[in-house]
Amino acid sequence: MGAWARLESTAFSPERELARFREDAANAGAVASFVGVARARTRSGEPVTRLFLDHHPRLTLTSLEEIAADAAQRFALGGALIVHRCGEVVPGEPIVLAAAAAAHRRAAFEAVDYMMDRLKSDALFWKREDGPGGSEWIEPTERDRQDLLRWSAPCPE
């Protein structure tokens, strides 16, 4: 196995992706995953009719590949997978899948948590929420910044 990342410009099935990942990870004792889903409301409770994810033609995929590779190395994974949407996403649709395969569960759980925190801060996307009240570009939050700091301490051996 290895570390993989893909950008999808149309809807993808996290279930199908995970099934394929698990097949490839046949020897792993632990497989963990997370799916991020487009919300129907903004943080302040306004309705969202569509999410738009802007991206860079080359650097966005590179940023995803780096995060998956970093996770695979840091947690000694058998495999790491990131699938991330770009373009228009409808509320209820998956935006991102992060999955990790490891010998044991601790590494698999932590790797997925790590990949999501990294994705929030380092993945090159720009999200716009569109609704009846207008459109708004999302800003990174203090919470996201703090979440990333969780991983700054050296890894325990």
Added chain:
Amino acid sequence: MKILLFGKLAESLGRELELDIAGACTIADLRLELARLHPPSAPDLAASRARACINDAIASEDRVAGPADEIAFLPPVSGG
């Protein structure tokens, strides 16, 4: 030289701009030039807000961009 913009900057200034600049031009100069084209975007073009890339590599403010270079300005990200 080609300027690529993303997110809110692209909405304000366009996805791609072709700038005809005579002589040497640093990243800092380019920020000022883009702010001149669209003054309301000036805060979003600041070095503290938008990272600059020259040909897909992060560039510091004093790096000089040439006529054949592609410069990208990346606003604060919101992926994941």
